[in-house]
Amino acid sequence: MPFPTYSGDIDTWSTQDFHGKVDLTVTFGGDGTILHASSLFASSDIVPPMLSFSMGTLGFLGEWKFAEYKRAFREVFMSGAAPETRNGVLEPSVPTETSEGGSGLAGWSSIRGKSMGSSRAARVLMRNRLKISMFAADGTPLSSGGVGNSSQQHLHAMNELIIHRGRDPHLAVVEVFVGGRFLTEAVGDGMIVSTPTGSTAYSLSSGGSIIHPLVSSILLTPVCPRSLSFRPLVLPAGTPITLKLSNKNRGRELEVSIDGVRRSEAMGVGMEVRVTGEEIKRSEGSWHGGVPCIVRRGGPAGEGDDGWVGGLNLLKFNYPFGEES
Amino acid sequence: MPFPTYSGDIDTWSTQDFHGKVDLTVTFGGDGTILHASSLFASSDIVPPMLSFSMGTLGFLGEWKFAEYKRAFREVFMSGAAPETRNGVLEPSVPTETSEGGSGLAGWSSIRGKSMGSSRAARVLMRNRLKISMFAADGTPLSSGGVGNSSQQHLHAMNELIIHRGRDPHLAVVEVFVGGRFLTEAVGDGMIVSTPTGSTAYSLSSGGSIIHPLVSSILLTPVCPRSLSFRPLVLPAGTPITLKLSNKNRGRELEVSIDGVRRSEAMGVGMEVRVTGEEIKRSEGSWHGGVPCIVRRGGPAGEGDDGWVGGLNLLKFNYPFGEES
Amino acid sequence: MPFPTYSGDIDTWSTQDFHGKVDLTVTFGGDGTILHASSLFASSDIVPPMLSFSMGTLGFLGEWKFAEYKRAFREVFMSGAAPETRNGVLEPSVPTETSEGGSGLAGWSSIRGKSMGSSRAARVLMRNRLKISMFAADGTPLSSGGVGNSSQQHLHAMNELIIHRGRDPHLAVVEVFVGGRFLTEAVGDGMIVSTPTGSTAYSLSSGGSIIHPLVSSILLTPVCPRSLSFRPLVLPAGTPITLKLSNKNRGRELEVSIDGVRRSEAMGVGMEVRVTGEEIKRSEGSWHGGVPCIVRRGGPAGEGDDGWVGGLNLLKFNYPFGEES
């Protein structure tokens, strides 16, 4: 076989061991499995393409049914997804291919045709991530504390960062800065900083809008705010956001979670989390940033099985009143 | 004076008379005045820069207080905003200047420094518009029906397009297509297709999130939907959206409004509205699309009076509980 | 037959012609039909029992399927629902049977057993109505203006009263008084004053909570308010509520609707609507106020087919995510 095989107990590996060695991640399971696979590359700027099979109920992130596995792998390999040319495959469908002008993002639909020619049924969806770093009250960078098993300072999230009071009976008080400027003091259960991909996860439960994954943005959604007027916000992906634990928290600690994994150490007064959207860029034929997800293209004519609309159906979006048919 | 002066009763002019002749629009009044000024260019792809003074209470769109007029005009002229070089001025602050990578939109804050050098206190914010066209049930293009006073088929909206049942006691039924694919059937008072700029207008009242004007996107917000699960959606700006009046409306007509102006003819069964985000592009030193708004930059050190944050304060965003101070 | 038969074209009758002559109203159709039947008694304090069959899709108000008509009528007649004893039947299930103390309303479930003995499958649900009167700016009482076809000043609503700007492009401004005291100025599309029965109608679309019909209360729900902090309110049923058209409306008129029927004349500046919950009382074995609805009791063991829970299912309340089973 032309590719190396690694063996051993994956749990004993450092996640860095994967970086640069994996050409394709294949997941079997639900959204949790995909998030976990993504988290193995949380400290890396480069994430290999991900091919996800749902094994039972469909999730929002995974698109392929296991019965389709032959077609799925054929698509991947015929697309030239061999190691050395991997990145070239992703290129046509990267969302921010803005050569046609400044309007930024073309709709998912409009980029479908470019992906792999008319005979291909797969596309690559680049999911933006958050770039996260944490700092002590004195400005010292903090390690990720177990999330991502990494000593690296930058971590990435595919869904969201959450600051939450957990089981503490007192409300969390978090100062929110946007672009270096104080925006507001959030009082409540917590705060979510989410990607568009994460807009159908915890942000949705907290009242956030549903954002298409190709809208280059960051969501700021409060969790059970002690305010009648804290409407969720959507900011440009490049906006630097800082969440600082107010000294009104009086020595208490708040839980920090990244993509559903709680940081081993809670955060105390004065500590802060800085978040911004990960930059996706191309240099010398290779892509940095984002999680390239191999997604299906619909029926025989390829006329329009948009996974996002299918995901809305899973959410029972705008379900009509009345009896079951 | 080196520039021509036109006189006459503006209300008797066709809006086309303005196009190409106006180098700078100055408004005195609130958001309604700005929307009206913008609507004079609803049928044009090119909108001259807009400088807006609030005369009483501050609005969300206008940023300058009248007392600042000297500084405001000085900024405009010193920036070189003479007719022949106008577009050059806008260039540095156009949001989608993505040379630094593919992440699309840089935050408002991060582009501030580029605008006119450190000595300048003004920036240009390009507000995306919607591009709207209407069609009869047989596919014939319809004129704008009084909105924009134009026979042109494409109209532009700075805030939103609204389809509403008006005073009709029956609920509106609107079929929503996204990227050419059926998404959902909206039953309720109506539907809003909004720009990020319009996210603080009617979409906000209808429960939509607040979207920063530099997030390249289109909002789909239902008005009083007959559903528990019609969460507002945010799509990429380039997504083609079609709203079609279902034949379940049974011969009734629905009101169509663009930026607050109701189309003289209502829409009937089978008629449809097609909307997409206007493309902003540059060619030969000149910019097409969008409404260039001249906005303030804060205090003496220019350190950060972001108009958007100020607008949130006007909305009484996340207003804390308790007594008035 | 021991009862009189009236014939003729119902549409030419005054609604007063029905009052005192009808012992049982039977409706065939959906919620709209039931609302219409109820509106025929909008100007009367006494409403005969209502037996409602759904002919197609189930509604929220009607409970009987047409195939059950034999059982339904048998229940009504065996219950002694002959004209002369009609009111006695309703007594056991009137919600405010508060002999057990001051806690007010017993749950629907707890009163089920009292209704007609263990062998009966029907119950009577007394639906509270709103009592509505309108006044000119100078305090002169206004007629109902076509709603209820009545010259009487008091009208009753089973669902709600709505003040709405209709197709007017300007926002409605309504001053809200509660218990004679100014509460707030509502700015938006309009205001809803709703019964608990109406909480699943327009109030639901406008973001109101779902209130069980036996919670003695009035709902104040804004329609698309120009505010981030106008949370819906629920007040005691006896609270006097006044909605007054602010002179900020500048001569414009607002639409007034009662149970879905628009008043022929719109309301102008200074006019006001006064609303309170209709009092349900018993005197000399007869009941005044409320709409007595004959509702089903569930399966063979009568163990618990609560119509309200069934209604929630029709609303697709808390519909779980995931694929259709």
Add this chain to the structure above:
Amino acid sequence: MPFPTYSGDIDTWSTQDFHGKVDLTVTFGGDGTILHASSLFASSDIVPPMLSFSMGTLGFLGEWKFAEYKRAFREVFMSGAAPETRNGVLEPSVPTETSEGGSGLAGWSSIRGKSMGSSRAARVLMRNRLKISMFAADGTPLSSGGVGNSSQQHLHAMNELIIHRGRDPHLAVVEVFVGGRFLTEAVGDGMIVSTPTGSTAYSLSSGGSIIHPLVSSILLTPVCPRSLSFRPLVLPAGTPITLKLSNKNRGRELEVSIDGVRRSEAMGVGMEVRVTGEEIKRSEGSWHGGVPCIVRRGGPAGEGDDGWVGGLNLLKFNYPFGEES
């Protein structure tokens, strides 16, 4: 002095020590202090009247400013609130004085005149409580586990009962039964069962409506539900509600809190909490149930300083847009 004085460290007492010995509870502090004082009687059916002074910022429950203390005490004593006649004082203003008919609850305003004659400026507001009991999976009653410091099985809550996943990364799954019938399976952060008094506390943060304290009802409000369609519910106060921990929680435990105090033991799969509104009844001149709160009546003419409206102002309810005046 004609009344006994107890001294000692209150924290070492059993809460039962207070019961029957306290004639008037006076609190100095915010809502938390009032909740704490109320919790001292959580295991008692009879709660002495409560007079609450705010020491700094006004809360939603306490009404008196400390500077008013002379007037407040004078009102209490002149009203005859001596120990032996205490209950007589409360009578006139008990909300469910329904002699005028079955409509149940008269508005706060309408009962104001009855309270203590026109020369009195105080009223008593009976706040309904929840009656709560907990059971093991095998049906064995559980002790309150530290909440209320009591071995008694029934506990009472003035604000709410909360079941919450706390810091557990998995969503809580709670089966909700209403009136003995399965209503729905709640999946999310948790569930709130609240009194109307508690409607401005955590339920408000979770999206619930604002319910006037005299609406005899129970609120069911989900916390961050994993559903687009879980609208908050309001049920009659007498409705038996059961929350059961689904075995889908897979052995995990959920936090249970009563009026902000977390039960020392978490709850496991199969355990359930049963809640219903406390019955308020009068027997032999004495009142059982509810928390009698002595509230202010407004200005010189007593014409209408309704504390509830004042509370809405604290919440910044329907705060108008625009600049600060």
